[in-house]
Amino acid sequence: MASATTTITAERENYLNASYGFRSWLLTTDHKRIALLYLISITFFFFIGGFFALLIRLELLTPQGDLVQADTYNKLFSMHGQVMIFFFLIPAVPAVLGNFLVPMMIGAKDLAFPRINLLSWYLFIIGGGLMLYTILVGGVDTGWTFYVPLSTAFLGTHVVLAAVSIFIAGFSSILTGLNFIVTIHRMRAPGMTWGRMPLFLWSNYATAIIQVLGTPVLAISLSLVGLERMFHLGVFNPQLGGDPLLFQHLFWFYSHPAVYIMILPGMGVVSEIIPCFSRKRVFGYEFVALASIGIAVLGFLVWAHHMFVAGMSVYAGMIFSFFSYLVAIPSAIKVFNWTATMYKGKIYYSTPMLYAMGFIGLFTMGGMTGLFLASLGVDVHVTDTYFVVAHFHYIMVGGMVMAYLAGMHFWWPKITGRMYPEAWGKLAAMTIFIGFNLTFFPQFILGWTGMPRRYHAYPPEFQVLNVLSTAGSTVLAVGYLLPMVYFLWALRYGKEAGDNPWGAAGLEWKTASPPPTYNFEETPVVTWEAYNYDELPKEVPVVG
């Protein structure tokens, strides 16, 4: 990292060349360096989780369970889920882009608690290290959901170890959320009112609320699983007098809002990119901002829609179905506003914009299929099938990973001071979009025709669609490797970016690229509204 920036930094000091050596990184309290530490860590976990996913898809090429044994397959999908959710998706945007951008976007020198920020990365690494250890000593086969009494009384794998690793990583998430809430409340530059904040901050603020209020419930649920497993505390296991549905209520009380932890920051990224490459203010700023808060609040009232066939009361099902439709409205509002933002704009097809448009498409399909699942009668048929698998991958991979990559391309020049090769960026964006649809669209049909999820072997009539899906996943894998390669290449060989290559609004673009350690030479004073593109150059300076 340091050697890559030497040519640029001959001119001035920045956060990358301010100091050198392992100590200067491992003991840093600079939010930008911590963001990079997170970036390296979660990229590592993304490729581990992706490797498991590829093995899953290879196994499902044929109806027989022939590539790996049943127990191995169960471990593969369990660890794919746990690694991807807790060690990639949840930290992805907040801990990398959020860490880097939240202080810069409000004109602050750092987060409110820089040392707690570093602590949160260490907790993540301890949790992640334990997860790696769990994988190396044989893995865990609970699914990512740890359903009882299977996890507490029937499985012989490293359930407690995996639970402890997620428990610890959860505190890293809580601390990041806490830091963001305090920072956004207390450290905005003069003139940076709530109504002038970039939407990325609104969505990260909403996310932080969920992280702080929801994650402790996950910690409680996993602790109880551990206690019941080790000491036969009869909380969940009916043979000990417990109630297995209680676990599902506790687990989903966190894990449904966790879906919004994963998607809300992505929505924030897209809300930055579409105005920039349409050269105009986001349509309906207030509505997009409040929609984030609406999602965070309503998101806490829908958890039991994961339990419509679990044996819950019919009337409880109806209430949760109704709230699930309510929470869909703020998401719909956002999609309509992003689309309307493009109306009468001046639209550039730069790489971040391609990813953002891909996000709109895939997120819309994920959201629309969510309406099927919120409908009680339909859910009974398609829940626990590949329909659900396809639905949440459209939201979390189609939506969130597209948004994350959109953000990585958008802010890469700011983070590293270098441009990536634009043509490769566009190629990767399109490869990922096509590969994603090839992989996951067939799974909607598989689920609707009845193929249950988490099946190691399946009836032969489902084979054609599974082959299609596996073929698509290889395209998707190539798509994900491409940015990895050209980003690394760009570190050394990329063109110098300049301070504001996109002509973008936002305080982070008013400082150098890469920024100095304390972000701004002097504290900025904000006198303009967010996304004041009518006062900025009418064109994007760098056109690929």
Next chain:
Amino acid sequence: MFPNFPIWPVRAAVSASNLDALFIFLLLVTGTVTIMIFILVTVFALRYRHDLVDKATPILGSTALETTWSLVPFGIFLIFFVWGAVLYFQERTPPRNAMEIYVVAKQWMWKLQHVDGQREINELHVPVDRDVKLIMTSQDVIHSFFVPAFRLKQDVLPGRYTTLWFHAIRPGTYHLFCAEYCGTQHSGMIGSIVVMNPVDYEAWLSGGGGEGSLASTGQKLFQQLGCGSCHRSDTQGRGPNLVGVFGKPVLLEDGRTVTADENYVRESILNPGAKIAAGFKNIMPSFQGVVNEEQLLSLVAYIKSLQGSQPSGLVSNRPAVPNAPAQSKAK
């Protein structure tokens, strides 16, 4: 149409026809809106491409539009919600006089028991055009009884009974899947539902069985365990008379009233102290670990078969609780 490439599951029950109508409606509405958004994004991207436009037109927003695209989806969502909820309610409300079949799930097989005594494993024979109700429990972890051709699914839990009912309309053999991940051989916990014409079904019924009805098995067990020494068929027993109790409200010692359904009978056998019928003492021992799930089901079937004459209203065979009916009305 394409035997190796199905895009629509077989429709073999009333519930499947009902659901398909809603599913098609959802497909049409969400499909239209999705395509509309795709077209808008594409058209805007092409029409307002940077080299075709000199400068973007600043537009801040429109409260009228925001209100429209909040309220119109809300209205449409209400239709999805009500339609889905009505189907769910129907699916979860078994008709009276449905033919009952008992299901015990375990890692990794389905055990199915007909009231006439036939037992099956991983295969369930049912007649077409009859209401069939499944009363299900699990011996170990959570499983889920899933029949795609009926569009029905219900989790099967340890420690309680859940139910599922269907009305098959088409003879044939259909997949039965376990849909809740249950450990190593989860994907091997599959079977089939054989829907038969009434004539074939009668022939199948007469071919199997032999052990006598499930209720008679339960009766034998009831005697072996000595239940009858307290649960006598008169009013002199130390426990309640069980004749005619099933399906009726029962007044409890603490003043609550519960319905004597399968879950109540089950709980009263395994954990008798949990809900004590009014006028009785907590003296019954627990049968946890003494009877297994299948024996429990036969006891439930036996108690269900005791349809004697009891006074209507609250079941209480003790004259010591004269005002029981009045209390129930007060609730």
